[in-house]
Amino acid sequence: MNAAWKNLRADFPILDQQVNGKPLVYLDNAATTQKPSCVIDALTHYYRRDNANVHRGIHTLSMRATDAYEKARERAAKFLNAAEPGEIVFTAGTTDSINLVANAWGDENLKKGDVILLTEMEHHSNMVPWQLLARRTGAKLRYLPIVAGDTGLLDLAQLPKVLTPEVKIFAFIHVSNTLGVINPAAELCAAAKKVGALTVVDAAQSTGHLPLDVRAMGCDFLAVSGHKMCGPTGVGLLYGRKALLDAMPPYRGGGSMISSVDYLESKWAPAPAKFEAGTPNIADVIALARAMDFLDDLGREDIAAHDEKLAALAYARLQAEVPGIRILGPAHHRSGVVSFDLKGVHAHDVVTMADQEGVALRGGHHCNQPLMKKLGLSSTSRASFYLYNTEADIDRLVSTLQKISKFFAG
């Protein structure tokens, strides 16, 4: 680990506070990560010095804003190893990105009899847009199952059975927000390519957590949220292969996305502008690029190793030291997400009690209702780790859960 890791926690001012009289232990990173000072500074710098509307502007501030906005696109392309900046469309986040594909690509290319393939572990954001698309087009939904038991791994033996030539698009989550499973994205994309299906990767939990290279992965589309990788809320991006983006009709109409407009008809700007109608989220896009710098200074291999080490330690210690715990997901090779069920204690009671100890967890169905049903649970509690978490945070998690378990058993 390089020098950027030294005094890392000092880069996150929010972590230095007491919650309910105890030092905060923030373990809700799968929901959103905290923001380092450099990202917060990028936002305030933009609003204090450079704020102006982008494109079309001729004055200095507008040119500065446009320059920073388009540099952010280049930064994002490099971050994902896209072939060119034109393959990056800025959006409001992963949900927005997936809806863009489901609408702009889906409405044009799907018809009755076609199949949309998903996996059983999808977040609602990678399920509902496809359900809506299926309803609009008459296409059918099909699911790649997970294996029985609590590891939550995809049942890859079933893949040839479900990935048939009727499948036109295969959308899957890269890293599960509930199970912590890391899916073999490159393998799934290669299999889809063989039957002529396009791939959409929900990378909300993986971008900024693992090294990610869209060309090595071989995906056609990849959806990202900025706020889950040290960036601001309300911003994200869609990576799409340029030829696909060029062929797709617009998703939303408005300013910036046209080349010429008549009263009756308009011509579209080329991608990616075609998909960025209206004034974009300039400040947050610029700050997101700063977050990418921050993550690359730390090194994404090292971040992944750090997350995995903490998750493995948490898994082992919770299993050994907390009575009545049932942990979901694999014991090894997992992301920083650790979901669990504490016997006889509802997740919301766990989270309320942990909060009183200053430990921020999440409880509920994690936007994963069908998966919860399959696992025979109505909700779970979840601890999720990121680069600023420490082994001391796991000490606090373990002692808090022991207290809760005792309180409800007592």
Add this chain to the structure above:
Amino acid sequence: MHDLTELYQSVILDHNRRPRNYSVLPAANRVGSGNNPMCGDQITVYVKLEGDRIADVSFQGSGCAISQASASLMTLNLKGRTIAEAEAIYAGLHKMVTTGKVAEDDMSDLAALAGVHQFPARIKCATLGWHAALNAAKGDATPVTTERTSD
């Protein structure tokens, strides 16, 4: 965990562990249901209505300790009451879980839920079953969802 013993009083823990009237009521002539889509809590309330009196009431469902205990306490408190009386009891409970103020008269064992007011995120847990029961008693078959009710 000082504050928590206020939220999770022994009455709550007891009703969570051993919910009263936790069954299907074969004689029920009204059924109400409620769900909290944010957390997955679900409840079904069975009411046997005689005239405007709740002759019997039971529930089944899954959810956190607050929601289960509140529904359990509800069945004890609504049995034998008229709909108007039931609404008055609920009004007192609602005031208590939102303000912490316990009505002077007979909130009795329901006072155990007073600690909920310190945890605004949990108020919906405490009121879900009551909404379902009152809706059922009043003949409204629409499932209650916390996303449509104000609390």
